[in-house]
Amino acid sequence: xxxxxxxxxxxxxxxxxxxxxxxxxxxxxxxxxxxxxxxxxxxxxxxxxxxxxxxxxxxxxxxxxxxxxxxxxxxxxxxxxxxxxxxxxxxxxxxxxxxxxxxxxxxxxxxxxx
Amino acid sequence: xxxxxxxxxxxxxxxxxxxxxxxxxxxxxxxxxxxxxxxxxxxxxxxxxxxxxxxxxxxxxxxxxxxxxxxxxxxxxxxxxxxxxxxxxxxxxxxxxxxxxxxxxxxxxxxxxxxxxxxxxxxxxxxxxxxxxxxxxxxxxxxxxxxxxxxxxxxxxxxxxxxxxxxxxxxxxxxxxxxxxxxxxxxxxxxxxxxxxxxxxxxxxxxxxxxxxxxxxxxxxxxxxxxxxxxxxxxxxxxxxxxxxxxxxxxxxxxxxxxxxxxxxxxxxxxxxxxxxxxxxxxxxxxxxxxxxxxxxxxxxxxxxxxxxx
Numbered sequence: 359x360x361x362x363x364x365x366x367x368x369x370x371x372x373x374x375x376x377x378x379x380x381x382x383x384x385x386x387x388x389x390x391x392x393x394x395x396x397x398x399x400x401x402x403x404x405x406x407x408x409x410x411x412x413x414x415x416x417x418x419x420x421x422x423x424x425x426x427x428x429x430x431x432x433x434x435x436x437x438x439x440x441x442x443x444x445x446x447x448x449x450x451x452x453x454x455x456x457x458x459x460x461x462x463x464x465x466x467x468x469x470x471x472x
Numbered sequence: 473x474x475x476x477x478x479x480x481x482x483x484x485x486x487x488x489x490x491x492x493x494x495x496x497x498x499x500x501x502x503x504x505x506x507x508x509x510x511x512x513x514x515x516x517x518x519x520x521x522x523x524x525x526x527x528x529x530x531x532x533x534x535x536x537x538x539x540x541x542x543x544x545x546x547x548x549x550x551x552x553x554x555x556x557x558x559x560x561x562x563x564x565x566x567x568x569x570x571x572x573x574x575x576x577x578x579x580x581x582x583x584x585x586x587x588x589x590x591x592x593x594x595x596x597x598x599x600x601x602x603x604x605x606x607x608x609x610x611x612x613x614x615x616x617x618x619x620x621x622x623x624x625x626x627x628x629x630x631x632x633x634x635x636x637x638x639x640x641x642x643x644x645x646x647x648x649x650x651x652x653x654x655x656x657x658x659x660x661x662x663x664x665x666x667x668x669x670x671x672x673x674x675x676x677x678x679x680x681x682x683x684x685x686x687x688x689x690x691x692x693x694x695x696x697x698x699x700x701x702x703x704x705x706x707x708x709x710x711x712x713x714x715x716x717x718x719x720x721x722x723x724x725x726x727x728x729x730x731x732x733x734x735x736x737x738x739x740x741x742x743x744x745x746x747x748x749x750x751x752x753x754x755x756x757x758x759x760x761x762x763x764x765x766x767x768x769x770x771x772x773x774x775x776x777x778x779x780x781x782x
Contacts, residue, residue: 390741392685395678396750400670408738415653416738419660419677421670 374448414440485641489697492576500601513548527589534598538562577763638700644687652688656681675751682744683709715761
């Protein structure tokens with residue numbers, strides 16, 4: 359699925375829309391930044407509650423293309439500014455990480471283990 | 473925070489980084505004058521006078537058991553006790569340095585203790601040298617002139633902008649999460665622009681970012697140096713303390729000493745150093761409590777490229 363298509367998922371809203379649209383091939387769910395750094399794949403979507411500027415730094419270095427902030431955690435201004443600068447899309451959802459991961463996994467062709 | 477910390481000149485940071493990275497054994501005086509327990513203060517006086525030195529270690533089968541300094545000598549002289557045994561006047565609890573420690577640890581030790589010299593010992597705890605301020609000054613001057621020569625050469629033959637050559641040092645401050653990550657972003661961009669394969673860029677980014685965050689989250693401040701050429705990326709991290717009690721543990725996944733605040737920033741998962749080690753082709757860590765930590769990570773650029781072509 360494309361990054362832009364994440365916005366059409368319920369109940370997602372795009373909070374940072376300055377990015378170059380592209381295909382998302384995988385996802386990674388974690389709130390530990392070192393874990394994200396070490397394991398998230400290039401071009402993946404990161405599902406997390408870690409709404410912080412550092413999440414953008416890690417995403418950028420790891421090549422994460424989009425971040426989904428779960429549980430409606432507020433996204434601080436400096437995180438939005440940093441992600442706009444890096445061209446990383448940021449979405450917000452009221453769902454938790456489990457449900458969000460399951461939903462996205464369905465759209466990108468299910469989880470690899472299935 | 474960012475405004476307060478002005479980055480010093482790159483060339484001076486380079487010199488600092490270079491001397492920090494030297495081993496104590498490369499800088500110390502190896503020809504040491506030592507005395508045994510049964511020597512007298514008079515013997516020490518003769519040694520000091522003849523060799524113009526200010527401190528003489530006392531050894532017992534190569535192990536350092538004390539040190540006699542100019543101060544002790546003067547005390548003995550004042551008391552007319554020059555024929556007495558050194559053991560009566562020496563300082564018994566001596567802080568020694570290990571010869572394979574990086575020089576940065578010695579610099580911390582000079583800052584922490586009031587001693588003017590440190591006996592240096594090998595792995596077997598045997599005396600192999602002595603380190604004074606003078607040694608450090610010499611090393612500093614040596615590196616400065618080397619750096620100057622390099623700068624002169626570079627001004628004669630400027631490095632091509634597209635070439636894969638870079639030496640850069642970043643200074644990092646405690647809890648400055650605001651700027652933690654900047655060095656890694658810059659280096660990532662540098663490598664990407666020069667066509668380094670994404671997989672390698674990512675490994676460099678992981679090592680560099682983790683080390684950067686370690687400096688910010690766990691050290692009282694330090695520096696991160698990059699030395700890049702066609703063959704490899706060398707990243708070295710030096711800090712001034714507090715040092716790691718158990719490096720073995722620090723390299724275990726999930727082990728972390730991070731406080732709540734660091735965790736709230738999304739760090740402290742206990743994966744930092746293990747991540748660095750995993751992505752490195754060569755990895756080394758040296759740490760001493762109260763003196764600092766040095767980590768070096770080398771990632772090969774050449775061999776991987778060749779492998780990918782096969």
